[in-house]
Amino acid sequence: xxxxxxxxxxxxxxxxxxxxxxxxxxxxxxxxxxxxxxxxxxxxxxxxxxxxxxxxxxxxxxxxxxxxxxxxxxxxxxxxxxxxxxxxxxxxxxxxxxxxxxxxxxxxxxxxxxxxxxxxxxxxxxxxxxxxxxxxxxxxxxxxxxxxxxxxxxxxxxxxxxxxxxxxxxxxxxxxxxxxxxxxxxxxxxxxxxxxxxxxxxxxxxxxxxxxxxxxxxxxxxxxxxxxxxxxxxxxxxxxxxxxxxxxxxxxxxxxxxxxxxxxxx
Numbered sequence: 001x002x003x004x005x006x007x008x009x010x011x012x013x014x015x016x017x018x019x020x021x022x023x024x025x026x027x028x029x030x031x032x033x034x035x036x037x038x039x040x041x042x043x044x045x046x047x048x049x050x051x052x053x054x055x056x057x058x059x060x061x062x063x064x065x066x067x068x069x070x071x072x073x074x075x076x077x078x079x080x081x082x083x084x085x086x087x088x089x090x091x092x093x094x095x096x097x098x099x100x101x102x103x104x105x106x107x108x109x110x111x112x113x114x115x116x117x118x119x120x121x122x123x124x125x126x127x128x129x130x131x132x133x134x135x136x137x138x139x140x141x142x143x144x145x146x147x148x149x150x151x152x153x154x155x156x157x158x159x160x161x162x163x164x165x166x167x168x169x170x171x172x173x174x175x176x177x178x179x180x181x182x183x184x185x186x187x188x189x190x191x192x193x194x195x196x197x198x199x200x201x202x203x204x205x206x207x208x209x210x211x212x213x214x215x216x217x218x219x220x221x222x223x224x225x226x227x228x229x230x231x232x233x234x235x236x237x238x239x240x241x242x243x244x245x246x247x248x249x250x251x252x253x254x255x256x257x258x259x260x261x262x263x264x265x266x
Contacts, residue, residue: 008052011072016049018075022065023047035109036064037232064110066138099170103140108169108176109228110134112236114243116255117224120210121153125245130229130236133169140169142178147244167191175206187211193226196258202228205258207265221265225255 026032029047033040038057045051053061062068110133119125131144146163156162165187167180175194181187193206204226212220229235248261 009049012049012052014074015052015072016047018067018071019061020047021075022067035105035231036060063134063136064105066135068137096170099172100139100168102171103169103176105135107171108133108140109231110140111231112229112233112239114227114229114236114239115224116251116259117208118219118222118259119150119245120219120222121150122245123219124247126248126251128243128246128251130240130243132236142167142169142180144180146182149245175204191224193224203254203258204228219265223259223265225258227252227255 023029023032029043030040033043036043037060038046038053042051046053058069062071065071113131113133115127115129115131117127119127127147127150129144129147131142133140133142135141143164143166145160146165148158148163151158151163161183163182165180165182167178169176169178175192177193178191180189180191188211190209190211191206192208193204196203196205206224206226207221208224209221214220229239248256251259
């Protein structure tokens, strides 16, 4: 039974022991601290039980390791992942569950990504966007926003709530896949990415397929590039200023090369 009435000293001790155990899977404390955006000295104080993180830092740590606030109250090895996600059901467990848990930080780091792809609504335009990848209870989630101009073109609201989309990620033999949807399942897309081996886990290439009926005009599957920007908001601010619709000449050069403009998608 959980001891929810632990003293501050006991909470620091339990948290420190759990953090030490979770850190064992990483090459060094320095690297782990850098990826978490926490000063190494301060991180060591957490591990030793001398200090306790602010709520926002605690939330960052929990998201990074895929655990929840029980990390303060009980040994992490006794914490079972929350099994509320539909793919954790007994019916689908052997087909999806392993794929979800295999999307580790090493496979696809948490943080901000910039993507580039051709627009689905204008063949002469391209979309540059920013998404955020984070982890909750062992599931890797992704969140982003549709460009305002695209929503206006379709006569839709440009509010953040309307433009927001979310999804979850799964891992397979040679890459990752994720399904994205706007609120209330208004739109869906399937996305596939494979890491570019020479890019030190910072560049991914693949495609996105939108779930619409076949029509005489308009593409339904197009190439897409993802570039890892880092775990901190500051890492994404500069890139966010350039988000939205753009033309081919203004695409980032190495993104343009990976998109193979002029070559049909196979």
